[in-house]
Amino acid sequence: MTNETEKLLDLSKILEPYSDEWVALSETGEKVVASGQNVKEVFKKAKEKGEELPILTKVPKEYGNYVL
């Protein structure tokens, strides 16, 4: 295993336009490559755009404040 550090995933700006959608991020997490209402659709769209293993996440309407 390497000792490298994964780069900070700064999603504070790029996710803002995708409220209430699932998104697929590029492998590095630097850009959104596909978005839509469900995981299967978004995963398929991202693969069609050549992103073999996109990072999936939901963008909620509000990220809120958690105490878990």
Next chain:
Amino acid sequence: MKFSYSKFPSSPNPAFPDKKHVKRPVVPIEVKYNGNKIKYLALIDSGADFCIFHAQIGEALGIEIKNGKVLEFYGVTGEKKQAFFHNISIIIGGWEKQCYCGFSHEFDENKMPYGILGQKGFFNLFKVSMDYEKEEIEPKHKENC
């Protein structure tokens, strides 16, 4: 391998008037089942008893969610929910581990947009150190697991 914290959009509020983003221990993990693989963001949550992912992630992997063993669980809101447990693999920082993990249709993605990495399925397999100031998370796999 070390991970960085992830930053998400947020808004100022009376308690934190300067808040522009929120920094959380959210890391990309790979979830694997039957040769299918999805990369997904998950929150490291030492307060969770087990790992739980959104049902849509399991369905996209080809898992028949309701064929799993059922568990009723409570979130912080106190609402009772159901999850169905399946044996899958998760890959974190290059380490692939077997994980008995719950999938739930009631795990509201608008309230919790990330998968949850909890005690059973994650903390029992990894020793995790987190440094908020340095924005670093370091999961080290336990040799005997």
